Amino acid sequence: MDATILLFLVQDGLTNGAIYALLGFALVLLFTVTRTIFIPQGDFVAYGALTYALLRAGHLPGTVKLLAVFGATALAVELWSRRRDLTPGFIATQCATKLGVPLAIWAVVAVLGAAPRPVLLDLALTIAIVGPMGPYLYRIVFQPLGGATVLTLFIAAVAVHIALIALGLAFFGPEGQRAPALIATSLKLGPVVVSGQSLAVYATTILLTAALSAFFALTLRGKALHASAVNALGARLVGIDTHVSAKIAFALAATIGAVSGVLIVPMTTIYYDSGFVIGLKGFVAAIFGGLGSFIITGIAAFSVGIVEALASFFASSFKEIIVFSLIIPVLLVRSARSHHGDDEDH
Amino acid sequence: MTRAPLVALLAVLLALAVVPGIPPFWITLANNIGLAALVTLGLVLLTGVGGMTSFGQAAFVGIGAYTTAVLTTVYGLSPWASLPLVLLVTGFVAALLGLMTVRLPGFYLPLGTIAWGISLYFLFGKLDLLGRYDGIGGIPPLSIAGVSLASPQAMYVVIWLMVLAAFVATGNLLSSRTGRAIRALRGGGSAAESFGVDRARTKLTVFIYAGLLAGLSGWLYAHLQRSVNPTPFGLGIGIEYLFMAVLGGAGHIWGALVGAGAIVLLKDLLQRVTPMLVGADLQMEAVVFGAIIVIMLQTARDGLWPRLVALYTGGHHRQLAVPQADSPLPPRPAVAPGLTRRLLEVEAASKNFGGLMAVKQVSFGVSAGEIVVLIGPNGAGKSTTFNLITGVLGLSSGKVSFDGHVLADASPRQAAALGMARTFQHVKLVPDMTVLENVALGAHRRARAGTLRSLLRLDRAEEARILADAARQIDRVGLTEHLSKPAGSLALGQQRLVEIARALALDPRLILLDEPAAGLRHFEKQALAELLSKLRAEGLSVLLVEHDMGFVMGLADRIVVLNFGTLIAKGTPAEIRTHPAVIEAYLGGTE
Numbered sequence: 001m002d003a004t005i006l007l008f009l010v011q012d013g014l015t016n017g018a019i020y021a022l023l024g025f026a027l028v029l030l031f032t033v034t035r036t037i038f039i040p041q042g043d044f045v046a047y048g049a050l051t052y053a054l055l056r057a058g059h060l061p062g063t064v065k066l067l068a069v070f071g072a073t074a075l076a077v078e079l080w081s082r083r084r085d086l087t088p089g090f091i092a093t094q095c096a097t098k099l100g101v102p103l104a105i106w107a108v109v110a111v112l113g114a115a116p117r118p119v120l121l122d123l124a125l126t127i128a129i130v131g132p133m134g135p136y137l138y139r140i141v142f143q144p145l146g147g148a149t150v151l152t153l154f155i156a157a158v159a160v161h162i163a164l165i166a167l168g169l170a171f172f173g174p175e176g177q178r179a180p181a182l183i184a185t186s187l188k189l190g191p192v193v194v195s196g197q198s199l200a201v202y203a204t205t206i207l208l209t210a211a212l213s214a215f216f217a218l219t220l221r222g223k224a225l226h227a228s229a230v231n232a233l234g235a236r237l238v239g240i241d242t243h244v245s246a247k248i249a250f251a252l253a254a255t256i257g258a259v260s261g262v263l264i265v266p267m268t269t270i271y272y273d274s275g276f277v278i279g280l281k282g283f284v285a286a287i288f289g290g291l292g293s294f295i296i297t298g299i300a301a302f303s304v305g306i307v308e309a310l311a312s313f314f315a316s317s318f319k320e321i322i323v324f325s326l327i328i329p330v331l332l333v334r335s336a337r338s339h340h341g342d343d344e345d346h
Numbered sequence: 347m348t349r350a351p352l353v354a355l356l357a358v359l360l361a362l363a364v365v366p367g368i369p370p371f372w373i374t375l376a377n378n379i380g381l382a383a384l385v386t387l388g389l390v391l392l393t394g395v396g397g398m399t400s401f402g403q404a405a406f407v408g409i410g411a412y413t414t415a416v417l418t419t420v421y422g423l424s425p426w427a428s429l430p431l432v433l434l435v436t437g438f439v440a441a442l443l444g445l446m447t448v449r450l451p452g453f454y455l456p457l458g459t460i461a462w463g464i465s466l467y468f469l470f471g472k473l474d475l476l477g478r479y480d481g482i483g484g485i486p487p488l489s490i491a492g493v494s495l496a497s498p499q500a501m502y503v504v505i506w507l508m509v510l511a512a513f514v515a516t517g518n519l520l521s522s523r524t525g526r527a528i529r530a531l532r533g534g535g536s537a538a539e540s541f542g543v544d545r546a547r548t549k550l551t552v553f554i555y556a557g558l559l560a561g562l563s564g565w566l567y568a569h570l571q572r573s574v575n576p577t578p579f580g581l582g583i584g585i586e587y588l589f590m591a592v593l594g595g596a597g598h599i600w601g602a603l604v605g606a607g608a609i610v611l612l613k614d615l616l617q618r619v620t621p622m623l624v625g626a627d628l629q630m631e632a633v634v635f636g637a638i639i640v641i642m643l644q645t646a647r648d649g650l651w652p653r654l655v656a657l658y659t660g661g662h663h664r665q666l667a668v669p670q671a672d673s674p675l676p677p678r679p680a681v682a683p684g685l686t687r688r689l690l691e692v693e694a695a696s697k698n699f700g701g702l703m704a705v706k707q708v709s710f711g712v713s714a715g716e717i718v719v720l721i722g723p724n725g726a727g728k729s730t731t732f733n734l735i736t737g738v739l740g741l742s743s744g745k746v747s748f749d750g751h752v753l754a755d756a757s758p759r760q761a762a763a764l765g766m767a768r769t770f771q772h773v774k775l776v777p778d779m780t781v782l783e784n785v786a787l788g789a790h791r792r793a794r795a796g797t798l799r800s801l802l803r804l805d806r807a808e809e810a811r812i813l814a815d816a817a818r819q820i821d822r823v824g825l826t827e828h829l830s831k832p833a834g835s836l837a838l839g840q841q842r843l844v845e846i847a848r849a850l851a852l853d854p855r856l857i858l859l860d861e862p863a864a865g866l867r868h869f870e871k872q873a874l875a876e877l878l879s880k881l882r883a884e885g886l887s888v889l890l891v892e893h894d895m896g897f898v899m900g901l902a903d904r905i906v907v908l909n910f911g912t913l914i915a916k917g918t919p920a921e922i923r924t925h926p927a928v929i930e931a932y933l934g935g936t937e
C-alpha cells in the first residue's frame with residue numbers, strides 16, 4: 001500500500017465518518033431527550049436517499065404517500081386520545097398539522113412534476129417529506145409509551161424498524177437507487193484529489209453541527225430541549241412540555257437522517273433496507289460517547305469511518321465484523337467503569 | 347402453579363403426531379413453535395426473570411446448528427454423538443460472550459448483544475468451513491436403532507419431548523435456590539448480594555443456560571431441515587425471539603410457549619391473509635407484525651401469559667401449605683465461649699463522596715446479645731455507616747471488623763458469610779415472588795444445591811429444609827397468613843417485616859435494621875420491639891437506625907448519635923436523653 005492509496009482510504013473514511021457522526025448526533029439527541037434507543041434512525045437514511053434519488057430522476061417518490069399515511073394515523077391517534085374533550089379548534093389545528101402538511105407537500109411535489117430542479121430544492125423537498133415522519137412516529141408509537149422503561153422503548157423502536165423496512169419495500173420496491181454527485185467537480189490539493197461529493201459531505205456536516213449547536217445554545221426552544229434531556233421531570237416542573245421537546249427531537253433526527261441519505265446516495269446504491277447497517281455504524285459512534293456526549297460521538301464516528309475504510313481494503317469480507325466488534329471493547333471499558341453501579345433505574 | 351394441566355396439555359399435543367389425518371402443514375408449524383419455544387424459554391429466563399435483554403439468541407441457535415452440521419458432514423459423527431459437542435461448543439461461546447456481556451450496565455447490555463449477534467451472523471456467511479452464504483447441505487437425519495427420524499412427524503415427537511423436558515427442568519430451576527437468586531437479579535440484585543448471592547456468577551449461569559437452550563434448538567433445527575445457511579440466525583430472527591418472550595410474558599416460563607406459538611401462528615396467518623387483502627407483492631405482514639408489537643407494548647406490557655392465568659384463576663393466589671421438613675438447616679456454629687471482644691468493631695470509619703465527608707472518624711462497637719441504635723437527624727450519615735459496615739460501600743479510611751475478621755472493602759457477600767444480615771431503608775424485595783420465596787432467599791448461604799441439581803430436582807430435601815426454615819422466620823414476624831402472597835402485594839409495614847424475616851433466615855449473629863419501624867402501626871411496633879427483645883435474649887446482636895424515639899428508648903441497650911457525619915455522643919438511653927450535644931443537634935442551640 002502506498003501513500004496515495006492510504007490518502008484515498010482516509011478520505012473515504014472521513015467522508016463516511018462525517019455521515020456516521022450526523023447519525024450519531026441524532027441518536028444521542030433522541031436518547032437524551034426521550035430515552036429511546038432509536039434503531040430506525042438508519043431507515044430515515046434509506047428513505048431520504050431513495051426519496052432524493054427519485055426526485056432527482058423526476059419521479060414521484062412513494063414516501064409522499066407514506067407521509068400522508070403516517071399523518072393520518074397520527075391524527076387518528078391524537079383525536080382518539082382526546083376523544084372526551086374535542087373542540088372544533090383543536091380538531092382544525094390537528095387536521096392542519098397532521099393531514100394538511102403531508103397533503104400540501106404531496107401537492108407541491110406533484111405540481112413540480114418531472115421538470116429538472118436545482119439540487120438544493122430537491123434537498124429541501126426530501127427534508128420536507130422525511131422530516132415530519134419523525135414527530136408523527138413519536139405521536140403514534142412513543143408518546144403513548146411515556147414512562148416506559150428504556151427496554152420497552154427499545155423493543156418498540158425495533159418493532160418500528162421492522163415496519164419501516166416493510167413499508168420501504170412496499171413504497172420503493174426492491175430496486176436500489178443512486179443519484180448523481182451533489183457537486184460534480186473535484187478539488188486538487190497538492191497530491192490529494194478531494195471529490196466534490198466529499199466536499200459537500202464535509203460542508204453539510206459542519207453546517208448542520210453548527211446549526212444544532214446554535215439551536216441548543218441560543219434559542220429558547222433549544223434550551224428547553226436541552227433541559228428536557230438533562231432532567232425531564234425538572235423540565236416539566238418549570239413548564240416545558242416534554243412532548244413538544246420530544247417531537248422536536250424526532251423531527252431533528254428524521255431530518256438528519258434524510259440529509260445523511262441525500263449525502264450518501266451519490267456514493268453508493270441504496271436499497272429500501274440499506275439504512276439499518278449505516279445507522280448501526282452511527283450507533284457504534286454514539287455508544288463510544290455513552291449515548292450522551294456529542295463530541296466523543298463525533299470523534300468516534302470519524303474513527304469508525306477510517307477503520308471501516310482500512311478494513312475494506314485489507315480484509316474486505318470481514319469489514320462489517322471488524323466494525324461491529326469495535327463496540328465490544330468500548331462496552332467493556334464502560335462496564336469496568338460502572339463496576340459497582342446498580343441498574344435499578346432501568 | 348398451573349403446571350400439571352400444562353404438562354398434560356403438552357402430552358396431548360405430543361400424541362397428536364400419531365393421530366392419522368393431521369395435515370402435515372400443522373406438524374411443520376408445531377415443529378417451528380417447538381424450536382422457537384426452546385430459544386424463547388432461555389430468553390424468558392435471561393430477560394424476563396434475570397433482567398438481561400438479549401437480541402443475539404439467534405446466533406447461539408446458529409452456533410448449535412453449524413456445529414452439528416460440520417461435525418456430521420465433515421467429520422462423519424452421528425447426530426446423537428454431536429449433541430454433547432454442540433452443547434459444549436455453545437456453552438463455551440456463551441461463557442466467553444457472557445463474560446463480556448453480563449457485566450454491562452443498563453442498556454449497554456442489549457446493545458452488546460446486538461454487536462456480537464451481528465458479528466456472528468456475518469461470520470457464518472464469510473467462513474469457508476461453514477460454506478459461506480450457501481451454507482451446508484446433506485446433514486444426516488436423526489435415527490434411533492437404525493430407524494430414521496427424517497419425517498417431520500418423527501421430528502415432531504423428538505422436538506416436543508425436548509421442549510417438555512426443557513420446560514420441566516427450567517421450572518425446577520426457578521423454584522430452587524439458584525432460581526431465587528436468578529429472580530432476585532432483576533432490579534439490580536443488590537439485596538441478593540447482601541444475602542451472599544454472587545451476582546456476576548448467577549448472571550453468567552443464566553446466560554450460559556439460555557445459550558444452551560438455543561444451541562439445542564439449533565441442533566434440532568439442523569437435523570430437521572437437513573441443511574443450514576446463515577439466514578435464520580441473523581439479528582432479525584434474534585429480535586423475533588425477543589418479541590416472542592415479550593408477547594408471551596417475559597417473566598413467566600410458560601409465556602415462552604404462548605409467545606412462540608402466538609408469533610409463529612401470527613406470522614403464518616399474516617403471510618397467508620395479508621396478500622389477499624393488499625396484494626402479494628407488498629409484504630405488509632411485517633408492518634402488521636410491528637404494529638401488533640407496538641400496540642401490545644402500549645396496552646399489555648406484561649404479555650399474554652399473566653392475562654391467561656388471571657382468566658384461569660380469576661386473579662386469586664393459591665394458598666400454599668406451610669412447608670415442613672424432617673430436619674432443620676444446620677445452624678451457624680456458636681461464637682467461641684469466653685469471647686470478650688466486641689462482635690462488631692467500627693474503628694475510625696470515614697467515607698467521602700468527592701469532596702463531601704459523609705462519615706468522619708466514626709468508632710463504636712456492638713457486643714453479642716446487645717441492641718445498639720444509631721440515631722441522628724436527616725443526613726447525619728446513618729445509612730452510609732450502615733452501608734460501610736455491610737460492605738455495600740467501601741471505606742475511605744478506617745476499619746470494620748466482625749467476629750475477629752477485618753472486612754474487605756465493598757464485599758456484601760463477605761459480610762453475609764460472617765453472619766451479618768440487613769434490611770433496607772427502601773424495601774428491596776422481589777415483588778412478584780411470594781413472601782416465602784423472598785424470605786428463603788435469605789437462607790441462600792446456608793444451602794449448597796447448584797444449577798445442575800436444581801434442574802434435575804435432586805435438591806428437594808435441602809429445598810424443603812430451606813422453605814421450612816423460611817416459614818419459621820415468617821412465623822416469628824407474624825406474617826404466616828401472607829406466606830403465599832406476592833411480596834409486592836403487602837403493605838409497606840408488612841414488607842419491612844418480610845425483610846426482617848429474610849434477614850433472620852440468614853441465621854445471623856448481627857442483624858442490621860434500617861428504620862424497621864417506619865410505616866408500622868402502633869401495635870405492630872410493639873410486636874416488633876418484643877421480637878427484637880426476644881432475639882436479644884437468644885444472643886443475637888441488633889444494630890438499628892431508627893427515628894421513632896419512643897420505640898428506641900424502650901428497646902436500646904446503647905445509643906450512638908451521629909450528626910453531620912461525626913459521632914457526637916454514645917451511651918445508655920438515659921445518658922443520651924440528657925446529653926447537651928444531642929439536645930442541641932435535635933432542638934437547635936440556645937444562643
